Amino acid sequence: MDWLRDHLTETWLALAIVLGITEMIGLDLILLMLAMGALVGMTAAIIGAPFFVQALAAAGASVACLALVRPQLVRRMHAGPELQLGHGKLVGTQGTVTERITGLQTGRIMIGGESWSASPYDDTITIEPGETVEVLEIKGATAYVHPVPRLGT
Structure with a gap:
């Protein structure tokens, strides 16, 4: 001791x-x-x-x-990064309209090199080909999108 x-x-x-x-x-x-x-x-x-x-x-x-x-x-x-699997990882991404999208007609968009059917999140708008859209929701195989505002227009 x-x-x-x-x-x-x-x-x-x-x-x-x-x-x-x-x-x-x-x-x-x-x-x-x-x-x-x-x-x-x-x-x-x-x-x-x-x-x-x-x-x-x-x-x-x-x-x-x-x-x-x-x-x-x-x-x-x-704590770590939240893993998103499947089509849920596309929510929040941006894509380009390839076929006209209206509230009555489903169109098509390109997201990350893949073609998706798309409908407008707001049924009252029409989105023309070439516009940039943001994916707000995906239900089944349809992406619900909203146009991304452009500066100066």
Whole structure:
């Protein structure tokens, strides 16, 4: 026990290393937060604080990391790009009208090199060939589109 008391800095560092390595197995970020607390305890030992102050500093830092840092890290790790599969990934893209589209007549558009049947999202408008449209919805094999406004017209 005298050795531990004489080598508290090394003991805190060894504890932090063991906790950090063990964290690699579980990847819960809990042991990593405890390792951060052990590093704070090591810092207190370097300063020359008594053991109970070192232990309180390590415990306080661990609790603070668990409460404040870990939730944000977990949220960031679990957040990722939203995957869109099938025709749903075309919603929001733009295409070019190849056949006239009216509320009464389904036309055709080109989206990403593919030809799609298209109807206007607003039944009262007519969209002529060559105009750029945005896909607002897809039902079955029909894209519901709205013309993209042009500057200066």
